[in-house]
Amino acid sequence: MKVRLPIDSILAVLWSILLVPPPAMKAQENEIEGFDRPFVFCYLSWEGKVATEKGVAVIRGVDNQGGAGINGKWDIAANAEMTPVLRIKIGPANQASAIVLLLGDSEQRQGRWTFPLPQQATSEFIEIFPKEGASFSEPNAVGDDGGKPDLENLRQVQLIGDWSGAKEVDVEVDAVLMQSPSEEVLNARAAKKARLLAEANQKKQQQESLKARFGKRSQTSPTVQHISMVANDVMAIEIQAGTLIPAEFSKYEPIAGDQKRETKNEQGEIKKVELLRDDQIVGWLIGPDRGWLTTYEQIAGDPLLDFVADKPETYRIKCGDDAESTPTLKPISVGRKSHVNAWAQGPSTVGVRHTLYLRLPKPLTEGKTYRVKFGTLNTRRSEIAFEFRSNKIRSEAVHAHQIGYRPDDPAKQAFLSCWLGTGGVLRLPESMRFSLVDEASGRIVFEGRSERHFPADQPELMARDANFNGTDVARCDFSRFSEPGRYRVVVDGVGCSFPFEIGDHVWQTAFLTQMRGLYHQRSGVELGPPYTDFRKPRDMHPADGYPVTQSKYRSVESGGESFASIVDGDTGEPRAGGWGGYHDAGDWNPRRVTHMKTTMATLEIFELFPDYFAALELNIPKTEGLPDILTEAMFEFQCFERLQQSNGGVGFGIESKGDPLVGEVSWLNGFSSYILAPDYASSWYYSAVAARLARLLKPYNAKRANVIRDSAIRAFQFAEQDYARDKTAGHTAKRDNTWQATDSRNLAALELYRLTGEPDYHDVFLKDSALTDQVPDLFVWGKHVQREQAFIYANLPDGLGEPERKQKAVEAIEVVAQRALQYAEGNAFNVTTCDRGKPQFIGHYTVPDAADLTRAHFLTGDPRYLAGAVRSTQFQSGCNPNNLVYMTGLSTNPVKNVFKLDARRTGQAVPAGLVPYGNIDFQKWHDNGVIWPITWVIGKATVPDAYAWPTHQAYWDLGGWPMLEEYTVDRWAPNVLVWGYLAAREKEMQQ
Structure with missing residues (x-):
């Protein structure tokens, strides 16, 4: 069988260590590894x-989400039908249910053998064999490429956890052995054979x-829904089920x-009330007296x-009419991506968009019409005509910036790529012809050649080094083109x-749409026409x-919200002013002072270009005498005032x-x-905004x-x-969030x-400022992040601040801007941040962390920073x-089902x-709070396995997955800063 664990991409990187394996150690007869040498590498929780x-591998004080390995040279081909055996001792703290043995060959193929562990501790070493008596020739599982390892050319032995939840491991492994199958093992193999036969029969019956x-058909x-090409010999068919x-x-x-x-929680409180009618669940009853x-x-x-759908013989493709003499194309192979795109909340049933990739024996001919026949596949129509015109048929493989560009934007790019699901990598030539075509007239206005800049095996340098595509x-650069109009990027074939x-107005449209998002998050007021x-x-x-009542709980005590402490601290004192602000996310609370990061971004961009933004109409209730943009900022601020x-x-x-009760809405x-x-901490930040x-x-x-x-x-x-x-009492030194608080003070x-x-404030600023360092680093996570402060200081008017320190601020901003440019060059789509270790989740892909670049451009006019800022918006924009x-x-194609x-x-x-x-690197972030929708909702319907989806494709537009599809309004600040800057920048600042 083919499986993918959350560590597969890590394992792929580890194979780079194999280039010069150490000489094999002298082993006892029938011993593969005796652990008489140190591990070459350990990773994740085992590191x-x-x-x-x-001579014993000691695995203790860790959970089962890690691994360790040794390199060498082994040839066990003559013992292929033997069984691997672990000589192991189980410690008293062990909670893990299994240990996995991994053997890898020189071509990075790998086999995995799962060893169930006894539930009780053992005082001596015991010998255990793998699940179902698996032999070396038939492992319990293989790696992501589906190939078994070459037993004659093994290069690596690993012990890894089984990844079944974060369970403590406490074992000692004395050796990995080879043994002839015992009667017990042979019986286990026979049972497996019988099980597989029964499963095959059951599967056949289910299919019938x-x-x-x-x-x-009905x-x-x-x-x-769509037929297109992703290469001139690979047809893509999108089917909605x-x-x-x-x-x-x-x-x-x-x-x-x-x-x-009624369903109650552990405290006996009602969690939800479902209405049953004729023994069927109708929905949830909510509100006072469950009246809604x-x-x-x-x-x-x-x-x-x-x-x-997976069988190539299902399909027939004919060119032109259906005459007997017309040649028929029969696909060589079929790849498939089954992507859940509808999740019915309540019953948790799903709708699926299947994309089938038919690899054809020869390229299709441009301009010809083909009849695609679906045989016994249960599509609504038995055949569909498809006219192959590259300039007319949208291809999944061609990725364009759908927000668009200002004519004078110095960087304009599109991209070409397609992961074929079970069909694997789509190999691209080094260069292909592309063009820009006017959408209305079909006129070609620009021609160029693509550049394959990131092959599938090239690591991207992000929070970890791996290929996420x-x-x-390939990229298609048309930066020189500036004629206004509406276009498509066309890739020949x-x-x-x-x-x-x-x-001229593309960035303004994007900015205004972001401001609509803030309006749509307003709490305490009616929204509507x-x-x-x-x-x-x-x-x-x-x-x-x-x-709404007052609590005595202070957030600095735990670094945020503690539901139990907030309730325990309730004084019962009513607070009539406790309304307004922005709903935090897809639900409504908390409304927290740090949401005003987006308010601060709004005020920053307004200050840079006051005339431009004062003139914008946001379609919100007016405040007499105020520009709309200040009215929106005031709405949020007044909540905390x-x-x-x-x-x-x-x-x-x-x-x-806590989180809302099931089925509720904010007004009930x-x-x-x-x-x-x-x-x-909160008061300092409020003071800064005010x-x-x-x-x-x-x-x-x-x-x-x-x-x-x-x-x-x-x-x-x-x-x-x-x-x-608090400092005198010794509290602040113990709090992890103190550095963030002093950043707010700064x-x-x-x-x-x-x-x-007043100079006293300047003195306080200098106490915690990175600008007092000889060579300031504005971004040192865990110590300070003061990029905004440096920009403010650099822009202080004459008579305020120290000229030398202002220049130092400019130079420091350029340093983080150059880091951002370097990061962007290290990944295929120019995702941008100055923070090399920034986790690949919670907005990493959906907002441009590029205010360092716009600020550097404002201060220096250097066109490199402006071009980098434009490129930083690519991934989020299509x-x-x-x-x-x-x-x-x-x-044109926005997300629709945000939470x-x-x-x-x-x-x-x-x-x-x-x-x-947005997208999450599931290889790194895979605890249950992140991946539960995979486990309980989309997992069975998703093909390939959800963990096998490349990070840059792994997004599901469903409206029910909090860690993927929810949001918090403070995370939108980069859109305000970057889109606002790109919209309003003065023409004389452009190169």
Whole structure:
């Protein structure tokens, strides 16, 4: 069988160590490895903790998500039918259920043998054999390439955990042995053979049953949605099986016979109430007295008979008419990607988009019409005509920047790639002809040659070194072209991209859409026409009787929200001002002070280009005398201004005691909310926002600006006293978040210095500033991250700040900008960040971490930084293997099902402007909180195995996967900074 563990890509890298294997150690007869030498490598949880001691591999004090290996030369081909045996001792702390032996050959093929472990500790070494008595010739599993290792040319032995949850391992392994099969082993092999035969018969019966049920074509049969090419001899056929029927939201009208089924948590509290009607679950009852009904979603349509789809003989392709004399093309092979794209919440059934890749015996001819026949495959239509015109037929393989470009953007690129699922790598030639075609007229306006710049076996230099594409990638550069219009990228013999625009307002459109996202996250107010088609009643407002009370809990005590501590600290004191701000994410709480990172980004970009942004219309309720962009900033700020206490202190925000109850919407939220107690970290950050806002608001409303100015000063004074008290008590030195708090202090002091001109604030700023170092490094995670502060300092007006330190700030910003450019060059799609170790999740792919580049360009005018900033937006804007724009409501092919409960539970389309967390490197991040939808929802329907999907393709647009599809509004700040800059930059700054 073929499996993929979450460590497979790590194992591939480890094979680079094999180039010069050490000489084989002298071993006892029938012994493969006696562990008389140290491990060459250990990785993940075993790194630095697992070792060999006196001829024994000691694996203790680690979990089962790691491994260790030894290199050498082994030839066991003569013993292929023998069984591997581990001589092992089980320690008292062991919780692991199995250990895996991995043997790899010189061509990186690998076999795996799983050894079940006794449940009890053993006082002596015992010998255990692998599951089902597996022989060397028939391992329990093989590696990702599907090939068994060459037993004559083995080069590596590994012991690895079985990855079945983070379970403690406590074992000692004395040796890996070869033994002739005992009677017990032979019986186990016979049992396996019988099991496989029974499974084959059962599978055949199941397939016959599925054929009988779904094999006849009907209106519910899967639909062929698109036929295209990904190479001139590889046809791609997209078939949709199952579509989503949305939820309906209404007042609950009881019917005789209705039943209510309650589910409670461990504390006996009601978690959900389901309505049963005629013994069928209708949906969830929510709200006061369970008076509202949200129906279950459903999937309509038949499944695809994938076992028929996988057979090359299913398909026939004829050119022109159907005459007997017309040659028939018969596919050589079929690759498949089955991608779940609909998830019915409630029943957890799924719809699937299957993409079939037919490798043909010869290339198709441009301009010819072909008849694609589907044989016994249960598609709604038995055949479809396909006219092969590269300039007309969109290809999955051609990735274009769907936001588009300004005519004077110095970098314009598209990309070419396609991972064929079970078909593997699509090899690309070194160069291919491409062109830009005017969408309306078909006129060719630009021609060039692609460059294969990232082959499938080239590692990308990101948080870890690995190839995250699973296939070759080529780029098509048309930076010299600047004629406004609407275009497609056409690759000869392949196809064309989604359309995109080159025009003056493309970045403004993107920026405005992001601002719509902020509006759609507003809490405590009604949303609806004329400002949006998305409807939400006023929610979580104390004036409506919703309970909001003060808690004594301070977030600095644990670094964030602690649900139990917040509730335990409830004083019962009502807080009438506890409303507003932005819903945190797809649900509604917390509303936290750090959400104002996006507010700070809005104010920064407004300050750089005040005339441009003051003129923008955001389609939001107006504030008399204020530009819309300041009105939006004020809406968020005022939430925390209302929370400020008389002593000046501001808490982390507003929180509930946990995530929403199942089926709920924000305006029928069943949990009370609590306002966290003031603390120094939150107060410093609030002070920074207030100081910047007061300064920028003053030309429009001096009186209101002075009130906010006073609020900023009082918050800073409180924070200084609060911090001093905790520091004296010894608390701050023990808190992991103290460095982030002092970064906020640094920011607040600088903003107050900019606001007031008082030198005392400058002195406080210098206490924690990286700019006091001889060679400042603005990004040292765990110590300080002060990129924003350096930019503020560099832009201080004459008379404020020290000229030499301003120059040092500019130079420091250029250093992190150059790091960002270097990072971008190390991956196929120019994903950008200055942080080489930045985890590949939670927005890494969906927002451009490139404010260092726009800031460096603003300060220096160097066109390299502007070009890098434009390239940083590529992946998020459609230049990715899924051809997705990672923002709802933007461009031609945006994500549609971002996790937003108020939309999902009411059957509404997700509103515009929401950006999901996006792709995750599942090889690195695979705990249950991340991957549970794979386990419980999409796993069985996904082909290849979900863990085998390359990271850059591994995104599912479903609306129910929090770590993939949710968001938090502060993560959108890079869009505001980078898109805003690209939209508003002055023409005289362009090269």
